[in-house]
Amino acid sequence: DIQMTQSPSSLSASVGDRVTITCQASQDISNNLNWYQQKPGKAPKLLIYDASNLETGVPSRFSGSGSGTDFTFTISSLQPEDIATYYCQQYDNLPFTFGPGTKVDVK
Amino acid sequence: EVQLVESGGGLVKPGGSLRLSCAASGFTFSNAWMNWVRQAPGKGLEWVGRVKSKPNGGTTDYTAPVKGRFTISRDDSKNTLYLQMNSLEIEDTAVYYCTTTYDLGVLNYWGQGTLVTVSS
Numbered sequence: 001d002i003q004m005t006q007s008p009s010s011l012s013a014s015v016g017d018r019v020t021i022t023c024q025a026s027q028d029i030s031n032n033l034n035w036y037q038q039k040p041g042k043a044p045k046l047l048i049y050d051a052s053n054l055e056t057g058v059p060s061r062f063s064g065s066g067s068g069t070d071f072t073f074t075i076s077s078l079q080p081e082d083i084a085t086y087y088c089q090q091y092d093n094l095p096f097t098f099g100p101g102t103k104v105d106v107k
Numbered sequence: 108e109v110q111l112v113e114s115g116g117g118l119v120k121p122g123g124s125l126r127l128s129c130a131a132s133g134f135t136f137s138n139a140w141m142n143w144v145r146q147a148p149g150k151g152l153e154w155v156g157r158v159k160s161k162p163n164g165g166t167t168d169y170t171a172p173v174k175g176r177f178t179i180s181r182d183d184s185k186n187t188l189y190l191q192m193n194s195l196e197i198e199d200t201a202v203y204y205c206t207t208t209y210d211l212g213v214l215n216y217w218g219q220g221t222l223v224t225v226s227s
Contacts, residue, residue, distance in 0.1 A: 091212020096154040
């Protein structure tokens with residue numbers, strides 16, 4: 001199975017800050033990488049697909065980049081409603097696997 | 108509007124069985140590849156398995172911990188996805204989500220989830 005790691009595991013930032021999360025795959029997954037946001041008690045929501053494509057309706061402050069084994073997810077200006085846990089997920093190989101998540105809160 | 112509504116969760120003893128359902132609407136279910144993803148309490152997300160659309164063979168794939176115990180099926184006439192869970196273990200305790208698939212592995216719509224608790 002492809003192992004996904006994320007860092008940091010949690011972070012606290014101020015409103016307006018730029019927030020960056022990294023995701024690393026244990027082998028080359030091309031750009032077959034998605035990012036999800038999960039708010040407490042809610043289902044995950046797709047934000048970024050194929051490493052860098054913004055899902056329809058998702059604010060443009062969210063972005064993704066990378067290919068191969070190293071990926072980055074960025075919130076350009078953190079908003080209070082962005083408090084959530086963020087997960088990366090690879091779909092290059094079965095089984096699909098998720099990173100352990102990064103919990104983001106606002107100072 | 109795409110809607111996925113899971114049901115069938117509950118409390119079951121170890122070794123028991125449960126069948127989850129996911130009622131779909133707002134899209135052409137028969138063409139959709141569907142997945143189940145679970146989340147143990149306070150933990151991360153784990154992909155459980157998927158079923159392809161019948162035009163693509165209708166075949167299933169599973170993660171290793173559930174292979175041989177869980178079965179995913181679909182009834183396109185009812186726009187419903189199922190997860191039959193047998194020989195349940197305490198480690199299967201989780202919220203189970205059904206999801207649609209875009210482009211092979213992009214999980215683009217999610218239901219609200221249903222909680223399965225395996226406990227004696």
